[in-house]
Amino acid sequence: MPLHSPLWIFGYGSLLWKQSHPSTETRLCFVKDYARRLWQGSPDHRGTPQRPGRVATLIASPGDRCWGIAQCIPSEDIDATLHALDIREQAGYERLSFPLYDSDGKTGAEGISYAAAESNPHYLGPDSTETVASYVLTCQGPSGSNVEYVLNLAAALRKMGVEDPHVESIADAIEKADSGGMHD
Ligand code: BEZ
Numbered sequence: 001m002p003l004h005s006p007l008w009i010f011g012y013g014s015l016l017w018k019q020s021h022p023s024t025e026t027r028l029c030f031v032k033d034y035a036r037r038l039w040q041g042s043p044d045h046r047g048t049p050q051r052p053g054r055v056a057t058l059i060a061s062p063g064d065r066c067w068g069i070a071q072c073i074p075s076e077d078i079d080a081t082l083h084a085l086d087i088r089e090q091a092g093y094e095r096l097s098f099p100l101y102d103s104d105g106k107t108g109a110e111g112i113s114y115a116a117a118e119s120n121p122h123y124l125g126p127d128s129t130e131t132v133a134s135y136v137l138t139c140q141g142p143s144g145s146n147v148e149y150v151l152n153l154a155a156a157l158r159k160m161g162v163e164d165p166h167v168e169s170i171a172d173a174i175e176k177a178d179s180g181g182m183h184d
Pocket of ligand 1: 011
């Protein structure tokens with residue numbers, strides 16, 4: 001039996017530009033009291049176990065809003081979608097349910113998402129913008145470079161009209177280093 005019908009998936013990271021499942025509708029929404037932070041290590045997508053990349057997770061942050069998208073999954077695709085996402089998000093992420101809010105601040109639906117708790121073995125935690133950027137510049141994994149991940153995330157957020165100073169500052173530092181020829 002499907003878990004929920006219909007099911008909404010909340011995307012705040014790679015799902016903003018890379019969708020792997022069918023959906024009937026996509027809406028801009030936010031999750032309350034959470035912030036998007038590039039504090040999770042990626043040993044399997046944007047890095048390796050020896051050199052994990054930096055990818056987004058949701059960090060509890062009272063008063064903050066993490067903007068993203070809600071994708072409505074057709075009933076017949078729910079089981080396969082959740083199974084595929086459980087595999088894609090297996091390195092430290094947990095499947096969780098969040099109340100979703102629209103731009104008027106109204107809620108009415110729960111969304112499933114994946115967040116990596118601070119207790120997971122791949123969690124890297126906060127660091128200065130320069131330190132995070134310097135790791136991102138050198139990490140690469142089976143899904144591509146960590147630079148591509150951060151720049152795609154920043155571009156997707158800009159396109160949605162979402163201001164995210166944390167992601168933007170790291171994307172800026174990467175672009176400056178790239179144009180200054182600091183890495184090859
Ligand atoms: C995300 O990175 O946005 C994401 C990926 C899979 C499921 C939910 C969210």
